[in-house]
Amino acid sequence: MAGVAFLLGLAVTAAFALTSFVLYDHNEKHLLRLRARQVGSVLTATVPSIQSTLASAAELADATGGNAQKFRVFMAPYAGRGHQFASASLWPLHAAKPAPTVVVGTRPVLASLPKQAHSLFTRAEHSRLLNITGILGSAHPSLGFEFSTPGVKHRFAVYVENPLPKNRRSALAGNSAFSDLNYALYLGRSHSPKNLLVTSLHRFPIKGRHASNVVPFGDSAFTLVVTPNGPLGGTFFASLPWIVVIVGVLLSLAAAAMTDRLARRRQYAEQLTGVLDRVAAENHQLYTEQRGIAQTLQHALLPDALPDVGGLQVSAQYVPAASGVDVGGDWYDVVAVDDRRVLLVIGDVSGHGLQAATTMALLRHATLAYAAEQCHPATVLTKLSHFVNSSEHEYFATVLCALIDVDSHRLTIASAGHMAPLLIEGDDNRYLRLDANVPIGVERKSDYRETAFSVGPHSTLVAFTDGLVERRGEILDTGLARLREATGTRRLPLDEMVAMLIREVASEGHEDDTAIVVVQWQT
Amino acid sequence: MADLGEDQVAEIVVDTGVDPAGVPIVSVSGELDSSNAASLEATVAPLAAEHPERLIFDLSALRFMDSAGIAVLVGVAAKVDSVKLREPSEAVRRVIQLTGLSGVLPVESSS
Numbered sequence: 155m156a157g158v159a160f161l162l163g164l165a166v167t168a169a170f171a172l173t174s175f176v177l178y179d180h181n182e183k184h185l186l187r188l189r190a191r192q193v194g195s196v197l198t199a200t201v202p203s204i205q206s207t208l209a210s211a212a213e214l215a216d217a218t219g220g221n222a223q224k225f226r227v228f229m230a231p232y233a234g235r236g237h238q239f240a241s242a243s244l245w246p247l248h249a250a251k252p253a254p255t256v257v258v259g260t261r262p263v264l265a266s267l268p269k270q271a272h273s274l275f276t277r278a279e280h281s282r283l284l285n286i287t288g289i290l291g292s293a294h295p296s297l298g299f300e301f302s303t304p305g306v307k308h309r310f311a312v313y314v315e316n317p318l319p320k321n322r323r324s325a326l327a328g329n330s331a332f333s334d335l336n337y338a339l340y341l342g343r344s345h346s347p348k349n350l351l352v353t354s355l356h357r358f359p360i361k362g363r364h365a366s367n368v369v370p371f372g373d374s375a376f377t378l379v380v381t382p383n384g385p386l387g388g389t390f391f392a393s394l395p396w397i398v399v400i401v402g403v404l405l406s407l408a409a410a411a412m413t414d415r416l417a418r419r420r421q422y423a424e425q426l427t428g429v430l431d432r433v434a435a436e437n438h439q440l441y442t443e444q445r446g447i448a449q450t451l452q453h454a455l456l457p458d459a460l461p462d463v464g465g466l467q468v469s470a471q472y473v474p475a476a477s478g479v480d481v482g483g484d485w486y487d488v489v490a491v492d493d494r495r496v497l498l499v500i501g502d503v504s505g506h507g508l509q510a511a512t513t514m515a516l517l518r519h520a521t522l523a524y525a526a527e528q529c530h531p532a533t534v535l536t537k538l539s540h541f542v543n544s545s546e547h548e549y550f551a552t553v554l555c556a557l558i559d560v561d562s563h564r565l566t567i568a569s570a571g572h573m574a575p576l577l578i579e580g581d582d583n584r585y586l587r588l589d590a591n592v593p594i595g596v597e598r599k600s601d602y603r604e605t606a607f608s609v610g611p612h613s614t615l616v617a618f619t620d621g622l623v624e625r626r627g628e629i630l631d632t633g634l635a636r637l638r639e640a641t642g643t644r645r646l647p648l649d650e651m652v653a654m655l656i657r658e659v660a661s662e663g664h665e666d667d668t669a670i671v672v673v674q675w676q677t
Numbered sequence: 678m679a680d681l682g683e684d685q686v687a688e689i690v691v692d693t694g695v696d697p698a699g700v701p702i703v704s705v706s707g708e709l710d711s712s713n714a715a716s717l718e719a720t721v722a723p724l725a726a727e728h729p730e731r732l733i734f735d736l737s738a739l740r741f742m743d744s745a746g747i748a749v750l751v752g753v754a755a756k757v758d759s760v761k762l763r764e765p766s767e768a769v770r771r772v773i774q775l776t777g778l779s780g781v782l783p784v785e786s787s788s
Contacts, residue, residue, distance in 0.1 A: 502744065504745055504748040550748055550751055552776060569777065571776035571777035571778060573775055574775075589777075590774065590776070590777035591777045592776075592778055592780065592781055593751075593778065596754075596755070596781055597781065620743070626708060626741050627740065627741065628768070629768040629771050630772060631771060
């Protein structure tokens, strides 16, 4: 990832650098062309100054018949050591052998070159321009300019000459307007080395960026080649591509480092997620284990077997709450008091956990002890209430206690705040009307009253805890009606009936634990 | 005793105040069950210790109460001389009635 970010950064950098370089290059070329044109203009501007001096001197010679003294006086400011021209001379035209009559400054090289002199002056007779010689001589090459006013009465030509600088090299002054350029000046329209007049360059041929410009000069022309000393548009623009490259590479490195860091963070987050998943899985396992332990404990606290009493069928079921690790507080017991009587107890200790389970176990065993004394339900509850005192614990228990006489079809029931059982008697099913006494543990001294019922043959009694009928968002009567309806329609074997009630009446989520005990007379 | 499990806690709002006669009032709204009964217990216990004579539970906005909730009310009733319930909903009223606690947790006579 980091590598990709780096390469991407480099690609973008390269694109920017290339763009800025192309722009820079284009700009430099344009500037160089402009500079070459400017230098050309300066060169062109020197033509009239040379021509006018020469024209004036030629007029003077014609007017004075070639007076040497007057020519010398006139040319003195122009020619000689330290002046514009090294040599100035006056030449009569139409001579069979051209030769200077007056010389100011050094002797012209042209004087010793009759062929060139002849050619120049023949050319000059028909020319209205400043005539330029070729490069004269080889030891000390010079360049000469001639001017004569064409016409019948004109008989003299003025000729000036300058030696080319040593090695034809001349640097421009540092303060010159063109100090940012190197140049090469050639005679004629081509830049062949033999025509080189003067240059500031040391190496030929010229390489790199250069511009050439042909400047008309008199009857000939100069070819000017310029090349920049440095960036014409300023050093900043020249450095721009490099600045872009350096900044870009740095940014790419930073991006790569950042990407690397982000990737590491992500990796770390993924690792963390993995750890958290594992912890969650372990927690779940722990929860399942604890829940298993709680359920094992709960079942251990419930009776192993129900009594087998002739003429009475019994079925019971305990369903723990769907979630939670605590031991619930519901319990039930069905014990044979003697051959023909059975005591049914079902209860619900408020709260959960070990303390509720301990209380539940205590109540259960106490109930069994009282049952062994053949106590009546109301007495059992009264005795139980002495056991638990809510001022000492923050919970209480609802208990239903029913003494069932199989043969006489009698039922004696007392309730300590517990929901009344449902009696199914033939086609009729109803909740028994009981005194709603306070739960065990609420008041230390409670009077529990019992109610006796005579039940018809094959009657069924359904005792349950609130988990079966209690649902959030509805009042208890709705749940009670649901139970009544479920038992009213079908006649099922007892075990199937219990399973059906848990399945169809209890809330789907089994929010609370539920106990249900059903007894049925066989006769 | 209704149990929502570890991750579910029923919503309950407990508010305490004093009525013009100076009787402390505990307003309980939402659903009171074993998942949050302890928080009500924590709020009410010091109040009951401070005012051992009278206490009113305003249950007008309590939609559901299971035996764990009743246990808290019963615990308070054991310590305070007079505990009254104000405007319990039908659902709450039935739970108290069926549990035989109408005498222990009487409903305030409408004023």
